[in-house]
Amino acid sequence: MMTVRELYEKVVNGVIISDIELQRAIVYDAEKQALVIDSIYHGIPLPAFYLWQREDGKLEVLDGKQRIEAIKKFKQGNLLYEGKTWKAYAYDSDLQQVVDNAELTTIICSGTEEKKREIFNRINTLGVALSKFEVLNGLYHGNYIKGLNDYFAHDANVRKVLPNATVDRGENKYHLLEYLYYVHKGGVFPKRVELHDYVQRHKDESFNEEIKKIKPYISFIRDVFGDGSKIGSVLKFRLSVKYLKDRTIWQQHKDDICKECNAYIKSNDYKLSPSKEEDIEAIILGIAGHVRVDPKRLFTKEDKAQLLSTLTSTDDGLYECNQCHQHFAAEELTVDHIRPWSLGGRTVLSNAQLLCRACNSRKGNK
Ligand SMILES: [Zn+2]
Numbered sequence: 001m002m003t004v005r006e007l008y009e010k011v012v013n014g015v016i017i018s019d020i021e022l023q024r025a026i027v028y029d030a031e032k033q034a035l036v037i038d039s040i041y042h043g044i045p046l047p048a049f050y051l052w053q054r055e056d057g058k059l060e061v062l063d064g065k066q067r068i069e070a071i072k073k074f075k076q077g078n079l080l081y082e083g084k085t086w087k088a089y090a091y092d093s094d095l096q097q098v099v100d101n102a103e104l105t106t107i108i109c110s111g112t113e114e115k116k117r118e119i120f121n122r123i124n125t126l127g128v129a130l131s132k133f134e135v136l137n138g139l140y141h142g143n144y145i146k147g148l149n150d151y152f153a154h155d156a157n158v159r160k161v162l163p164n165a166t167v168d169r170g171e172n173k174y175h176l177l178e179y180l181y182y183v184h185k186g187g188v189f190p191k192r193v194e195l196h197d198y199v200q201r202h203k204d205e206s207f208n209e210e211i212k213k214i215k216p217y218i219s220f221i222r223d224v225f226g227d228g229s230k231i232g233s234v235l236k237f238r239l240s241v242k243y244l245k246d247r248t249i250w251q252q253h254k255d256d257i258c259k260e261c262n263a264y265i266k267s268n269d270y271k272l273s274p275s276k277e278e279d280i281e282a283i284i285l286g287i288a289g290h291v292r293v294d295p296k297r298l299f300t301k302e303d304k305a306q307l308l309s310t311l312t313s314t315d316d317g318l319y320e321c322n323q324c325h326q327h328f329a330a331e332e333l334t335v336d337h338i339r340p341w342s343l344g345g346r347t348v349l350s351n352a353q354l355l356c357r358a359c360n361s362r363k364g365n366k
Contacts, residue, residue, distance in 0.1 A: 001137075001149060004040060005100040007049070008075055010059070011068055016051065018061040018068045030079065033070035037081045040071075040102045041095055043141070048134055048169070050123055053110040062109070062116070063123045103141055105134050107169060133170025136177070136196065140203045147207020148173060157215075157222045162233055172233070179237045180210055183217060187241055189234075216244060224250045229258045230265045235277050239284070249288045256287045299335035299352060307335060307352050323359035334360050 002010075010016040028036070039046055049064035061068060073079040075086050081095075089095040109119055137145055152158055152173050162172040181190040181198050190198065202210075217240040224247070225236055243250065250257065260283050264270050273279050299307075308330055313319050318327035322336075336355045339345030355363065 001103045002049075002106045003100065004071060004102045004104060007068065007104055007106070008071055008100075011072060014058070016059045016061060016068070018065045028066045028070060032066075033073060033079055034081050036067050036070035037074050037079070037099065040099050040104075041081075043102070045135065045137070046104060048105040048107050048131075050119065051106055051108045052116050052119075053108050059108065062120045105137060131169035131171060131174075132192070133174040133177075136174070136199050137170060140196075140199045142203040144199065144202045144205050144207050144210075147210070148176070151207060151211055152176065155211075155218075157218045160227060161218055161221045161225075161236070175233050175237075176214075178234075179217075180214055182237060183214055183241060187238075217241060220244055220247050220250075223247070224254050224257060226254060226258065230262050231280060235280065238277070239281065246288060250284070253287045257284050260284075260287060299347060303347075303349060303352065304330075304335045307349055307354065310349075311354070319354055321356040321359055322353040323355055323363075326356065328356050332356060336360055336363065 007016065011018060036046065038044075046067055047063070049067070050062035051059040051064075052062050053059060070079065074081060077085050077087060079085075081089075086096065109116070137149075152162070158176070162176060177195060177199065178189055181195055182188060184198075217237070220240045220243075221236045224240075225231060229236075261280055264280065264283060270276060270279070308319065311319055314327055316327075317329070319330060319333055320327055321333065333354045333356055335352050337345040337347070338351050338353050345351050
């Protein structure tokens with residue numbers, strides 16, 4: 001992002017070079033130039049400005065020359081907007097202020113000359129629609145998005161969890177926003193419209209509260225998945241929300257988790273699986289739960305008899321449910337694993353408890 005003032009100063013100081021051979025030939029007429037000013041003044045997002053970082057530190061404009069031309073002409077008094085010059089707006093209007101402080105989406109690319117031409121060609125052949133994030137950024141620019149941009153640019157954990165591609169056009173920031181929404185709603189990813197509403201509602205608020213809320217999840221992801229995991233960011237987000245409480249256990253097994261998951265992701269099973277995310281989740285749970293699963297899953301009648309013989313019954317011969325503490329006949333009680341079998345709890349009496357049917361089914365397959 002760059003304000004109009006910054007952009008203009010860089011153009012005037014020669015840091016941004018807008019007349020290079022690559023530029024497209026179409027020239028805006030005065031009406032179209034005024035429309036550029038009108039869009040800026042009314043907060044209607046302009047397409048992104050593509051700038052090329054040269055080795056000498058200067059920026060060449062790959063896309064946006066005509067828009068820059070319009071800004072330059074207006075600020076230098078050579079273009080009228082609504083019949084008035086830039087100077088004429090100085091006293092009786094907020095226009096100068098609003099225009100100068102308006103933020104423009106700038107994308108700075110770098111690399112080989114070949115890549116530069118390639119980017120330019122694509123911009124010109126495909127035309128560049130705004131990315132999902134650029135749209136949000138343009139529509140709801142305010143404290144909230146600004147805070148997000150800063151957080152994304154500077155937080156070490158975020159930098160690790162959501163690596164920024166050279167030309168990512170805010171895709172990962174968009175993910176982060178979806179994720180925030182997900183955390184807020186306790187596990188629901190937003191539709192596009194819902195995310196728009198959400199960002200719009202928070203537009204002028206500080207982003208700091210959001211940072212506090214997602215920090216533990218972001219560091220969970222970093223601690224567990226580190227740099228080496230091939231698991232996609234959306235799944236990592238989901239898992240972090242669901243299993244934050246198991247953070248320490250997962251962290252202890254992070255090497256195995258990365259190794260096993262990466263191997264699975266490379267495998268044919270993964271390609272064919274209709275339930276890729278669930279598979280990965282199960283793999284991780286297996287590792288984190290130390291599942292050297294006891295081959296014996298169910299307690300036998302003999303186990304139950306033995307357990308009952310160690311417990312005291314009431315005068316009526318009833319036994320206490322270990323969870324709800326009500327009393328039941330022996331037939332109404334089941335023997336349950338204290339540490340769940342699926343998490344490596346063994347089928348031995350030291351890991352056994354009596355539960356009534358209601359408590360047992362409430363416990364489910366946990
Ligand atoms: Zn019970």
